[in-house]
Amino acid sequence: MESLKITPTELLEYYFCPRFIYFMNVLKIPQYEDRRYKVQKGREVHAERQSHNKDYLWKKVGATARESNVFLISEKYHLRGVVDEVVTMADGSLAPVDYKYAVYPQFVYRSHKTQILSYCLMLEDTYQKPVKCGFIFYIRDGNRQVKVDYTEKTKQKIINDITALLGIIQNENIPERSENHNQCFDCTYKNICV
Numbered sequence: 001m002e003s004l005k006i007t008p009t010e011l012l013e014y015y016f017c018p019r020f021i022y023f024m025n026v027l028k029i030p031q032y033e034d035r036r037y038k039v040q041k042g043r044e045v046h047a048e049r050q051s052h053n054k055d056y057l058w059k060k061v062g063a064t065a066r067e068s069n070v071f072l073i074s075e076k077y078h079l080r081g082v083v084d085e086v087v088t089m090a091d092g093s094l095a096p097v098d099y100k101y102a103v104y105p106q107f108v109y110r111s112h113k114t115q116i117l118s119y120c121l122m123l124e125d126t127y128q129k130p131v132k133c134g135f136i137f138y139i140r141d142g143n144r145q146v147k148v149d150y151t152e153k154t155k156q157k158i159i160n161d162i163t164a165l166l167g168i169i170q171n172e173n174i175p176e177r178s179e180n181h182n183q184c185f186d187c188t189y190k191n192i193c194v
Helices: 008-016 018-026 037-051 056-060 110-127 152-171 181-186
Strands: 063-074 079-089 094-100 133-138 144-149
Touching: 008 018, 008 079, 008 110, 008 152, 018 152, 063 110, 079 110, 094 110, 110 133, 110 144, 110 152
Parallel strands: 094 133
Antiparallel strands: 063 079, 079 094, 133 144
C-alpha cells in the first residue's frame, strides 16, 4: 500500500457509492467517464480558462500569484491529482482553485467540498505552507465564487475518508451499496452490481 495513491475524484466516487471503489480499484473495471457530456464540457472550460481572461478570477479572490494545472502528490496521505489552479494569497498562504461547469446549487455539494479540501490537504503537505481555504468557481453561474474553509476538523474528515477508501482496496471486500438507490440509475456499474 506504500505506493498506492488515490485521487480526489476517487473520493467523490466513494461518496457516490463505496462499491464504485471496489469495481474500479479492486476488480479494475474502467468506468469510461470520458464519454460523459459533463466531463467533456468541463475539460473544454478548463482549456478555455487557460487562454481567456487569465487574471480576472484570481484577482477577485485577492491572490498575488497563480499557477495553473498543478500536479500534486502526497505520500503521507496517499493522494495525487491535478488542481486547476493554485493561488498565493497576500498573507503567503496557498489556496486551490477548482472550476465547475455547473450552476451554483445554493450550497456547496459534499462532493465539491471534498474535492477542494483534498487539494488543500495535498497543497499543505506538498509545499509545507499554510492553507486556509480553497475556492470553487461555478462557470455556468457567471463565475460565481465560493470559498471553502480548510480547518483541522475538515482536514481530519478527509483523512478518515481516505483511510476508509484505502481499506476497501487493501482488504478487497465488496462494501455495501449506497443507501441512496436513486443514484444507481446513473451509475456506470449498475449492470454488474447486485
